[in-house]
Amino acid sequence: MDVSELLDSLNDRQRDVVAAPKQNMLVLAGAGSGKTRVLVQRIAWLMKVENVSPHSILAVTFTNKAAAEMRARVEQTVDGNTHGMWIGTFHGLAHRLLRMHFQEAKLPQSFQVLDSDDQIRLVKRIVRSLELDEKKWPPKQFVWYINGKKDEGLRPQHIDAQFDPSEELFVKVYKAYQDTCDRAGLVDFAELLLRAHELWLHNPELLSHYQQRFAHVLVDEFQDTNAIQYAWLTMLGKAQSKVMIVGDDDQSIYGWRGAKIENIERFLAEYNDAQTIRLEQNYRSTANILNASNKLIGNNSNRMGKELWTDGDAGEKISIYTAFNEIDEARFIAGRIKQWRDNGGKLDEVAILYRSNAQSRLLEEALLQGQLPYRIYGGQRFFERQEIKDALAYLRLINNRDDDAAFERIINTPTRGIGNQTVAIIRDAARGAETTLWQACQQMLQAEQLKGRSAKTITSFINLIDQLEDDSGNLDLDQQANLVINQSGLKAMYQAEKGERAAQRIENLNELVTACQTFESDPELLEEQTPLTSFLTHAALESGESQADEYEAAVQLMTMHSAKGLEFPLVFIAGLEEGMFPSQQSVEEIGRLEEERRLCYVGMTRAMKKLYLCHAESRRLYGQEKYHKASRFLRELPEECVEEIRMQSQVSRPKNVGKFSNTITLETFENTGFKLGQNVKHAKFGEGVVLNYEGSGAQSRIQVNFADVGSKWLVVEYANLQAI
Numbered sequence: 001m002d003v004s005e006l007l008d009s010l011n012d013r014q015r016d017v018v019a020a021p022k023q024n025m026l027v028l029a030g031a032g033s034g035k036t037r038v039l040v041q042r043i044a045w046l047m048k049v050e051n052v053s054p055h056s057i058l059a060v061t062f063t064n065k066a067a068a069e070m071r072a073r074v075e076q077t078v079d080g081n082t083h084g085m086w087i088g089t090f091h092g093l094a095h096r097l098l099r100m101h102f103q104e105a106k107l108p109q110s111f112q113v114l115d116s117d118d119q120i121r122l123v124k125r126i127v128r129s130l131e132l133d134e135k136k137w138p139p140k141q142f143v144w145y146i147n148g149k150k151d152e153g154l155r156p157q158h159i160d161a162q163f164d165p166s167e168e169l170f171v172k173v174y175k176a177y178q179d180t181c182d183r184a185g186l187v188d189f190a191e192l193l194l195r196a197h198e199l200w201l202h203n204p205e206l207l208s209h210y211q212q213r214f215a216h217v218l219v220d221e222f223q224d225t226n227a228i229q230y231a232w233l234t235m236l237g238k239a240q241s242k243v244m245i246v247g248d249d250d251q252s253i254y255g256w257r258g259a260k261i262e263n264i265e266r267f268l269a270e271y272n273d274a275q276t277i278r279l280e281q282n283y284r285s286t287a288n289i290l291n292a293s294n295k296l297i298g299n300n301s302n303r304m305g306k307e308l309w310t311d312g313d314a315g316e317k318i319s320i321y322t323a324f325n326e327i328d329e330a331r332f333i334a335g336r337i338k339q340w341r342d343n344g345g346k347l348d349e350v351a352i353l354y355r356s357n358a359q360s361r362l363l364e365e366a367l368l369q370g371q372l373p374y375r376i377y378g379g380q381r382f383f384e385r386q387e388i389k390d391a392l393a394y395l396r397l398i399n400n401r402d403d404d405a406a407f408e409r410i411i412n413t414p415t416r417g418i419g420n421q422t423v424a425i426i427r428d429a430a431r432g433a434e435t436t437l438w439q440a441c442q443q444m445l446q447a448e449q450l451k452g453r454s455a456k457t458i459t460s461f462i463n464l465i466d467q468l469e470d471d472s473g474n475l476d477l478d479q480q481a482n483l484v485i486n487q488s489g490l491k492a493m494y495q496a497e498k499g500e501r502a503a504q505r506i507e508n509l510n511e512l513v514t515a516c517q518t519f520e521s522d523p524e525l526l527e528e529q530t531p532l533t534s535f536l537t538h539a540a541l542e543s544g545e546s547q548a549d550e551y552e553a554a555v556q557l558m559t560m561h562s563a564k565g566l567e568f569p570l571v572f573i574a575g576l577e578e579g580m581f582p583s584q585q586s587v588e589e590i591g592r593l594e595e596e597r598r599l600c601y602v603g604m605t606r607a608m609k610k611l612y613l614c615h616a617e618s619r620r621l622y623g624q625e626k627y628h629k630a631s632r633f634l635r636e637l638p639e640e641c642v643e644e645i646r647m648q649s650q651v652s653r654p655k656n657v658g659k660f661s662n663t664i665t666l667e668t669f670e671n672t673g674f675k676l677g678q679n680v681k682h683a684k685f686g687e688g689v690v691l692n693y694e695g696s697g698a699q700s701r702i703q704v705n706f707a708d709v710g711s712k713w714l715v716v717e718y719a720n721l722q723a724i
């Protein structure tokens with residue numbers, strides 16, 4: 001690309017940024033206004049016009065994926081040479097620095113990075129070694145404390161806890177943890193940033209070397225930087241370097257992790273020569289999508305204030321779909337994606353966004369059923385998640401004691417004092433006797449080959465599994481799962497972890513109970529299989545179903561948090577219900593509610609051409625049917641930008657949605673003549689409501705919840721149902 005082309009494709013404001021003289025700059029602009037694009041073009045401009053060496057450029061973005069994309073785009077624009085340029089995330093760059101200067105950073109050359117799971121495990125060990133009661137002092141609480149302090153740049157010796165005995169304890173754990181890490185050469189995520197900051201603080205010559213080297217520092221998604229990142233960055237970019245930061249206060253969505261929007265104002269105060277440039281033209285979305293998003297975010301207070309406009313088409317209206325229940329929601333989404341494909345659209349142009357990972361299960365199921373390849377971005381498929389595999393392993397072992405893989409997975413999860421050594425002995429014995437692990441245990445116990453503590457712990461594990469089977473054998477599948485999750489100690493184990501991640505795990509476990517409740521065994525196999533076996537087969541098949549391979553066009557599923565910076569022609573947001581989104585906790589606190597609204601703004605502004613917003617009138621959560629109101633965010637959208645898709649059923653249902661101007665009607669199920677939510681009558685079972693359906697033509701089956709006999713699946717052709 002030659003120089004004039006670099007500017008050709010830009011508007012005036014964007015050009016001001018790309019071709020600015022060497023100076024400090026803040027680009028403050030809403031979603032889709034080309035912030036990331038001008039950042040990339042600015043790098044190209046510096047190289048091509050200002051002859052800046054790639055060696056002098058440092059660019060920071062929010063995710064590894066964004067960093068890879070940025071590098072590729074720069075390479076494309078400058079035809080190749082980016083050698084020596086540093087592009088990465090804050091953590092990635094800090095890691096690189098520490099590797100290069102491990103001595104100055106006082107780290108062993110072979111230091112290892114601790115991921116968050118490892119960190120929790122280590123803190124747990126410390127808590128135990130200090131003989132603290134884990135119930136009273138959940139390890140996760142210390143993890144939060146430690147990471148929080150590190151994010152503020154504080155070491156144990158900096159914290160004055162003299163007058164606060166409980167803080168004194170936290171500092172003690174922090175110190176013990178840090179000593180252990182230092183001895184073992186372990187560095188957690190927060191430590192990467194803190195050490196990199198201290199590297200500057202304690203090595204002025206090194207800092208000055210890098211200050212001279214990186215004449216240009218560029219940061220994308222600046223609104224989500226935390227205190228230590230800010231400090232690191234400004235030390236680097238204070239003296240000679242020119243700093244360009246790019247951000248949008250309306251898209252700050254990591255406050256819960258210590259990100260500070262105020263860093264934007266702080267930057268302006270500290271770099272008082274910085275020029276602020278606003279971009280106001282949006283190139284991503286249709287006018288309907290853009291206007292609705294603007295209106296929504298307008299309900300937040302304390303904004304830095306931005307208006308976005310587009311000269312593009314109004315486009316299609318945003319569709320709001322009021323689903324009868326969560327199954328209907330998932331099926332509706334899969335149906336619309338099929339339509340998109342049938343009309344020539346590609347599957348990788350489609351994203352389904354949700355608030356929490358647990359919501360993916362039903363969507364995955366509907367996509368599998370519809371044979372639509374999908375990929376979960378930044379996360380695992382439901383049945384592959386750690387906590388789900390743990391719970392399934394218990395169910396599997398109850399179902400079949402010889403399932404060695406399940407045995408190995410849970411023998412010491414939650415920890416019950418069965419060490420690796422004991423497990424190795426059992427493994428050897430099983431191999432020697434050519435039997436399974438479970439049987440080997442029993443044989444060794446009988447022959448008294450296991451002694452003392454091992455004998456005791458193994459016996460109690462065996463008793464636990466037998467007891468779980470006795471207690472739950474006669475229960476319905478969902479109750480069985482619920483009992484196992486609770487009595488195995490799994491739930492308590494995850495609860496003790498506290499924090500966002502643990503909360504997600506608990507949500508997933510609850511969702512597993514729901515999955516069992518709504519699971520319908522294949523009626524033809526019920527003679528030969530217990531419902532449990534048939535559910536476990538279903539789970540195994542679904543998790544075995546590989547993710548769409550890398551090059552196959554696939555629908556992308558992700559949380560709204562991971563959708564930051566991305567764009568897709570077709571976007572669905574699922575679960576727009578009070579209590580889900582905005583989440584229950586956020587409703588009680590104005591600051592958090594505004595962060596939820598920003599998250600909704602981020603979600604909506606991912607859409608280029610068409611946006612569907614979905615909510616379900618009833619949803620099974622934690623095994624219970626819940627009626628949620630439609631999210632307040634739906635009511636905040638301007639009527640002229642939205643249309644409502646709603647089935648016309650005779651059932652009286654809670655009226656939650658504000659009145660939207662345009663209503664279109666969803667077709668009845670293929671060939672059945674019935675609709676979800678419709679009241680029907682059966683000669684034998686009496687009256688009921690249609691809940692679900694599957695198959696088509698002579699195969700179609702329909703699920704009806706009968707007032708007297710509960711829910712049943714019926715073959716439509718033989719059921720002789722009457723609409724009432």
Ligand SMILES: Nc1ncnc2c1ncn2[C@@H]1O[C@H](COP(=O)(O)OP(=O)(O)OP(=O)(O)O)[C@@H](O)[C@H]1O
Nearest residue numbers: 009010011030031032033034035036037283284565
């Ligand atoms: N001047 C322009 N002409 C045509 N298309 C443009 C122009 N500027 C940006 N775009 C396109 O608009 C879309 C949004 O741009 P970009 O992703 O850089 O926005 P952003 O401000 O970084 O958004 P976000 O806040 O979501 O990160 C991209 O597809 C980009 O290529």
Ligand SMILES: [Mg+2]
Nearest residue numbers: 035036037565
């Ligand atoms: Mg961007």
